[in-house]
Amino acid sequence: MTYCNSSISYPAKFSTRRFGRRELIPTEPAHAWQITTGYVRSFTLEPHDAVVSLGLWRTGDIIARFVNTIQPYYLECLTPVEVVPVHMANIKVEELLATHLQQAQQLVRILHQTRIETRLTLFLYWLAEQVGVSATQGILLDMPLTHQDIADALGTTRVTITRLIKQFQRQGMILHCRRRYILCDTPLPIQAHPSVMHLSRS
Numbered sequence: 001m002t003y004c005n006s007s008i009s010y011p012a013k014f015s016t017r018r019f020g021r022r023e024l025i026p027t028e029p030a031h032a033w034q035i036t037t038g039y040v041r042s043f044t045l046e047p048h049d050a051v052v053s054l055g056l057w058r059t060g061d062i063i064a065r066f067v068n069t070i071q072p073y074y075l076e077c078l079t080p081v082e083v084v085p086v087h088m089a090n091i092k093v094e095e096l097l098a099t100h101l102q103q104a105q106q107l108v109r110i111l112h113q114t115r116i117e118t119r120l121t122l123f124l125y126w127l128a129e130q131v132g133v134s135a136t137q138g139i140l141l142d143m144p145l146t147h148q149d150i151a152d153a154l155g156t157t158r159v160t161i162t163r164l165i166k167q168f169q170r171q172g173m174i175l176h177c178r179r180r181y182i183l184c185d186t187p188l189p190i191q192a193h194p195s196v197m198h199l200s201r202s
Helices: 093-111 116-131 147-154 158-170
Strands: 017-019 032-037 040-046 050-057 062-064 074-077 081-085 132-135 138-141 174-177 180-184
Touching: 040 147, 050 093, 050 147, 062 093, 093 116, 093 147, 116 132, 116 138, 116 147, 116 158, 116 180, 147 158, 158 174
Parallel strands: none
Antiparallel strands: 017 081, 032 062, 032 081, 040 050, 040 074, 132 138, 138 180, 174 180
8 A cells, every 4th residue: 555644744742642542533525634643444324324444554654535426425433543634725635536446446446355264364465465463473464443344345144254254264274363363374264465555464
């Protein structure tokens, strides 16, 4: 993912806002935020309140309602989160849109897979690229996602994700540690090799 935070500045007088896990960050049109600590997901609701994930965001990312035309649009904290408001005049809009578009394209590519097992596999490799941290057993996916969060991101049910994760654990492919997963050295089952998504496990 290409980041734009290195070229964006904001006045020091802007105060930090803090939100708890599962709290919603305000999404008024004039608001843009830069995440300084924590993880956030953007999502919308389909009829009957079905959640559809639109993106996963981390420290340094800029999140704002104006980059997405889908309504309703929510920003939910996956962890305790700190953000600072960013003045619209200080945002390089083209870079920000490119960042959000790139993630959307990657997630659409994952969702295009017919088999849920393949979707989950690609999603775990994608997370390894985005938030992976080297660990003794493999790569720690340093984003606390529930089975429901993953199901929302992959367009499936929590029951299906729970079954597949248990299967991957039995096969020694992933480990669960303190609400996070470790992607082990054992390759995950996959039909479309993750290299097609330019994913890196380094």
